[in-house]
Amino acid sequence: MATPVVMPDHMAPARKSWWKVNQRWLAPWMFLAPGVFMFLVYVIFPIFSSMWISFYDWDGIGEATWIGWQNYVELFDDDAFYTSLKNNVIWLVLYMLAVPAGLLIAIFLNQNVTGIRLYKSLFFFPFVISQVVVGLIFAWFYAPNFGLLTKILAWLGLGDIAILADERFVTYGIIAAGLWPQIAYCMILYLTGLNNVSPDQVEAARLDGAKGFRMLWHVIIPQLRPATFIAVVVTIIGALRSFDLISIMTDGGPYGSSRVLSFYMYEQALSEYGFRMGYGAAIAVILFLIMMVFISGFIWKMIADERGGR
Amino acid sequence: MFPKPIERAAPATRFGYNIALPVALVLWLLPLLGVMMTSIKPAADLTAGNYFGLPSSVALVENYTAVFENSPIGQYIWNSFKVTIPTVVGTIALSTLTGFALAVYGFRANLLVFFMFVAGNFVPFQILMVPVRDLTLDLGLYDTTMGLILFHVAFQTGFCTLFMRNFIKALPHELIESARVEGVSELKIFWYIVLPLMRPAIAALAVLIFTFIWNDYFWATVLVQGSHALPVTAGLYSLNGQWVAAWHLISAGSIVAALPPVIMFFLMQKHFIAGLTLGATKG
Numbered sequence: 001m002a003t004p005v006v007m008p009d010h011m012a013p014a015r016k017s018w019w020k021v022n023q024r025w026l027a028p029w030m031f032l033a034p035g036v037f038m039f040l041v042y043v044i045f046p047i048f049s050s051m052w053i054s055f056y057d058w059d060g061i062g063e064a065t066w067i068g069w070q071n072y073v074e075l076f077d078d079d080a081f082y083t084s085l086k087n088n089v090i091w092l093v094l095y096m097l098a099v100p101a102g103l104l105i106a107i108f109l110n111q112n113v114t115g116i117r118l119y120k121s122l123f124f125f126p127f128v129i130s131q132v133v134v135g136l137i138f139a140w141f142y143a144p145n146f147g148l149l150t151k152i153l154a155w156l157g158l159g160d161i162a163i164l165a166d167e168r169f170v171t172y173g174i175i176a177a178g179l180w181p182q183i184a185y186c187m188i189l190y191l192t193g194l195n196n197v198s199p200d201q202v203e204a205a206r207l208d209g210a211k212g213f214r215m216l217w218h219v220i221i222p223q224l225r226p227a228t229f230i231a232v233v234v235t236i237i238g239a240l241r242s243f244d245l246i247s248i249m250t251d252g253g254p255y256g257s258s259r260v261l262s263f264y265m266y267e268q269a270l271s272e273y274g275f276r277m278g279y280g281a282a283i284a285v286i287l288f289l290i291m292m293v294f295i296s297g298f299i300w301k302m303i304a305d306e307r308g309g310r
Numbered sequence: 311m312f313p314k315p316i317e318r319a320a321p322a323t324r325f326g327y328n329i330a331l332p333v334a335l336v337l338w339l340l341p342l343l344g345v346m347m348t349s350i351k352p353a354a355d356l357t358a359g360n361y362f363g364l365p366s367s368v369a370l371v372e373n374y375t376a377v378f379e380n381s382p383i384g385q386y387i388w389n390s391f392k393v394t395i396p397t398v399v400g401t402i403a404l405s406t407l408t409g410f411a412l413a414v415y416g417f418r419a420n421l422l423v424f425f426m427f428v429a430g431n432f433v434p435f436q437i438l439m440v441p442v443r444d445l446t447l448d449l450g451l452y453d454t455t456m457g458l459i460l461f462h463v464a465f466q467t468g469f470c471t472l473f474m475r476n477f478i479k480a481l482p483h484e485l486i487e488s489a490r491v492e493g494v495s496e497l498k499i500f501w502y503i504v505l506p507l508m509r510p511a512i513a514a515l516a517v518l519i520f521t522f523i524w525n526d527y528f529w530a531t532v533l534v535q536g537s538h539a540l541p542v543t544a545g546l547y548s549l550n551g552q553w554v555a556a557w558h559l560i561s562a563g564s565i566v567a568a569l570p571p572v573i574m575f576f577l578m579q580k581h582f583i584a585g586l587t588l589g590a591t592k593g
Binding site for chain 1: 312313314315316317327328330331334335338339340341342344345348404405407408410411412414415417420421423425426427428429430432433434435436437438439440441442443444445460461463464465467468471495496497500521524525527528531532543544546547550557560561564565567568571572575576579583586587
């Protein structure tokens with residue numbers, strides 16, 4: 001009998017609580033929606049889109065023609081592709097020097113003397129500057145006839161070497177420029193790491209007579225593992241992303257000898273040599289696959305940490 | 311502390327260290343110092359072959375005004391600000407939301423979405439280049455600062471989500487639990503409880519993203535052409551082509567272009583380094 005009276009009373013909270021009941025699983029998706037949407041549109045979807053484009057012959061404006069694997073077939077017969085690939089390997093290997101070099105400088109600077117904070121900031125300086133500016137600075141440093149390096153080499157009796165115009169040295173010259181900010185980056189990672197090294201363990205090891213290199217190798221470096229991981233990750237990514245310096249310092253020259261895959265891709269797809277979007281996309285896919293090997297490694301390690309950590 | 315504090319070393323070592331510090335710094339910054347010196351040299355010094363000696367007179371004002379008068383660098387710098395600041399705001403807005411969602415809720419796709427952001431953040435730019443350029447053209451945003459902003463916001467959200475999520479995860483979870491028991495809605499938990507605690511993370515990301523975007527060169531060349539929208543990095547590249555061998559102008563222009571992130575870094579150093587070294591200490 002009382003039901004009609006109770007009914008609306010029941011209904012009201014029931015309707016209100018739909019949100020109350022469901023907000024726990026709906027809320028995350030509402031928070032995620034804008035970010036995930038943007039990321040899907042501008043990052044995830046384009047990856048697959050590029051793979052698709054790599055099977056076409058397309059100038060970017062007109063009709064695209066499906067040509068199957070032909071771009072890849074052409075690529076495997078393209079000397080410029082192999083030069084770029086070889087340079088990518090050189091970049092990757094030599095760029096890794098940034099990790100120990102950064103550690104070395106970090107150890108050198110990890111003291112408590114007056115003004116050390118300013119020194120640390122100034123050592124970090126190269127990382128804050130744009131790669132375009134770093135490229136211009138080094139182009140000037142290497143300039144033939146009057147560049148500072150040329151002067152130093154001449155003073156050492158090594159003669160006049162135009163680093164950026166010489167096919168033998170050009171890639172190494174650009175890598176040296178790239179190492180400058182990258183070493184600064186690794187240094188700052190290690191300075192933070194060294195700051196968190198457990199003093200007890202260091203003191204204990206010291207009492208056991210460990211010092212110098214043995215201390216570094218057996219006590220300090222194991223504790224720096226998180227910093228090393230990040231330093232290696234950012235250095236690998238940085239090496240494979242190298243583009244700015246090459247574009248600024250040599251534009252891929254002389255005779256394309258300083259190209260890397262990222263630069264060669266850009267040149268094929270968007271330069272005065274014509275818009276070969278399909279061929280460019282094929283180069284990008286190869287670069288992506290190389291990068292994927294490393295990315296999977298990082299992700300695999302991060303998942304392991306996630307599982308173990310919490 | 312490693313290495314052994316220098317205060318405990320012999321006086322000779324201490325003295326040596328205090329000499330070695332400035333020497334190492336000068337060597338480390340040698341290329342930069344050279345460029346700074348060149349930027350205040352009168353043009354006559356360069357034609358006379360005085361590249362490394364001290365400037366015969368200080369042409370600081372002349373060179374720097376010449377850079378602004380003879381080139382659109384003022385416009386380029388303004389464009390850089392027009393790209394950088396909205397990108398910082400947009401990225402932080404999106405990534406506080408995504409970071410919150412991934413840190414607080416244990417839904418099934420959580421790790422999948424999280425690793426999508428992390429992995430996407432590492433891909434080479436070239437695999438995105440052709441489709442992103444097409445998309446920007448289709449949206450009618452090619453050669454505008456807006457086209458650059460949208461891409462930068464989307465891409466930087468990847469890195470910032472990783473950062474924000476880890477930051478929120480480290481906050482005490484009981485805070486959120488007890489608010490839920492009180493019946494506070496999820497939106498209010500985000501706005502009134504979590505967001506105020508995120509200030510340090512927001513500050514760190516703001517300086518980092520500012521620097522990354524200011525220094526971006528690749529996307530500036532891919533998505534923009536005309537000097538009305540060209541950021542200073544790409545602008546500097548085209549000026550370099552015009553000012554062949556006018557090294558005093560190139561140097562002055564480079565220093566001008568580098569200045570905003572440098573100032574930002576010195577003002578917000580603590581936040582900048584906290585952002586950059588995220589994860590460098592936790593086991």
